[in-house]
Amino acid sequence: DADVTQTPRNRITKTGKRIMLECSQTKGHDRMYWYRQDPGLGLRLIYYSFDVKDINKGEISDGYSVSRQAQAKFSLSLESAIPNQTALYFCATSERTRPNEQFFGPGTRLTVL
Amino acid sequence: EDQVTQSPEALRLQEGESSSLNCSYTVSGLRGLFWYRQDPGKGPEFLFTLYSAGEEKEKERLKATLTKKESFLHITAPKPEDSATYLCAVPHGSSNTGKLIFGQGTTLQVKP
Numbered sequence: 001d002a003d004v005t006q007t008p009r010n011r012i013t014k015t016g017k018r019i020m021l022e023c024s025q026t027k028g029h030d031r032m033y034w035y036r037q038d039p040g041l042g043l044r045l046i047y048y049s050f051d052v053k054d055i056n057k058g059e060i061s062d063g064y065s066v067s068r069q070a071q072a073k074f075s076l077s078l079e080s081a082i083p084n085q086t087a088l089y090f091c092a093t094s095e096r097t098r099p100n101e102q103f104f105g106p107g108t109r110l111t112v113l
Numbered sequence: 114e115d116q117v118t119q120s121p122e123a124l125r126l127q128e129g130e131s132s133s134l135n136c137s138y139t140v141s142g143l144r145g146l147f148w149y150r151q152d153p154g155k156g157p158e159f160l161f162t163l164y165s166a167g168e169e170k171e172k173e174r175l176k177a178t179l180t181k182k183e184s185f186l187h188i189t190a191p192k193p194e195d196s197a198t199y200l201c202a203v204p205h206g207s208s209n210t211g212k213l214i215f216g217q218g219t220t221l222q223v224k225p
Contacts, residue, residue, distance in 0.1 A: 004156075031211050043157070043200070043215040058212065090156050099211030100147050100204055104156025 003027045004105035006091050012111045019078040021108050023091030031099055032074040033092040034058075034066060036085075037107075043090070049074055050096075081112040115140045115205055119216035126191055126223050134186040134219045136201035146184050147213065148177050149200040157200055191223045 004025045013019055023032065034046040045058030047066040055068055063085060067075045078085055088109050092102040116139045126132055138146065145164050149157035161170040163179040170177045174195060176187045186199055198220045202213040 033211060040217065042217040043202075043213075045212055048211055056210075092156070094211050099209055100145055100202070100213060101159050101162060102157075102211065102213070103159070107154075107156050 004091060004093055004103055006089075006105040006108050008108060009106065010109045012113065013081055014113050015082055017081050017112075019081050019110065021076045021089055021091075021110070023074045023076070023105055025072050025074075025091075025093045025103075025105075027093055027103060028071075029093035029103070030071065030096045031094045032068065033094070033102065034064075034074065034076045035090045035092065036060070036087040037090060038087050046076065046089075078110075078112075081110075083112045086110060086112045115203060115214050117201060117203055117214050117216040119199075119201060119219050121219060122217070123220045124222070126188075126221065128192055128223055128225050129190045131187070131189045131191070133188070134199055134221070136184040136186070136216055137182060138184070138201075138203050140203050143181075144204045146179055147202045148184070148186055149202065149215075151198045151200060151218070153197075160199075188221070191221070193223045193225050196221055196223045 007022045033048045035043045037043050049055045049068045052068050065077045088107050090107050091105040094102045118137045120135045148160040151157040161177040166181045174189050178185045198218040200218045202215045205212040205214045
C-alpha cells in the first residue's frame with residue numbers, strides 16, 4: 001500500500017465550483033505539504049502544516065484553503081475554482097527532524113473549465 | 114531573492130553515455146541542497162541531501178556534488194530506467210520549515 005495517497009487522481013470541474021482534494025498518509029509524519037506543479041513553473045508550495053494545530057501559508061496560497069483533520073489527513077480546498085488553477089497537485093509529508101526530505105503522493109490532475 | 118536554476122531543460126543520451134545535470138542556486142546562506150527524481154505521472158522521490166561545498170553522495174549510477182554556487186548530478190553509464198525528470202531544491206528561510214524552492218527540472222531521456 002502507498003504511504004501517501006491522494007484522492008481523486010483526476011478531476012474535471014467548472015469555473016466557480018468548490019473542490020476538495022484529499023491526502024492521507026500512513027508514514028506517521030508530523031509535517032504535511034500541498035504543492036502545485038505547472039509546466040515551466042515547477043513545484044510551488046501552497047500550504048504546509050507542522051501538526052494538526054499549526055498551518056502556514058506557502059508561496060501561492062491565494063484562492064486556496066486547507067484543513068488538517070488529523071495527523072494523517074490534510075485536505076486542500078478551492079472555494080471557487082478558476083481556470084488558472086488547472087494544474088497537477090501534490091501532497092507531501094516529512095519527519096519533523098528531516099523536513100526537507102519529503103515523501104510525495106501520486107498527485108491529482110485538476111482541470112478547471 | 115532565493116533562486117534555483119537547472120540546466121539543461123532536457124537531455125537525451127544514449128545508453129552508456131555519461132553526462133551531468135546542473136543546478137545553480139542563489140540563496141542568502143545555503144542550508145542544504147536536495148535532489149529529487151520524478152517519473153512521469155508520479156510524485157517526486159527524494160534522492161540526496163548535500164550540506165557543504167565539496168560534499169558528494171552516490172546512489173547506483175548517480176553522483177551528486179556541491180560547490181558554493183552549484184550542484185551537479187553526474188550520471189555514469191546511464192540506462193533507460195534512469196529516464197526521468199530530476200529536480201533540485203533549496204530551503205527557503207529557516208532550514209527547519211520544509212519550505213523548499215524547486216528548480217524547474219531537467220528531463221532526461223536515455224535511449225537503448
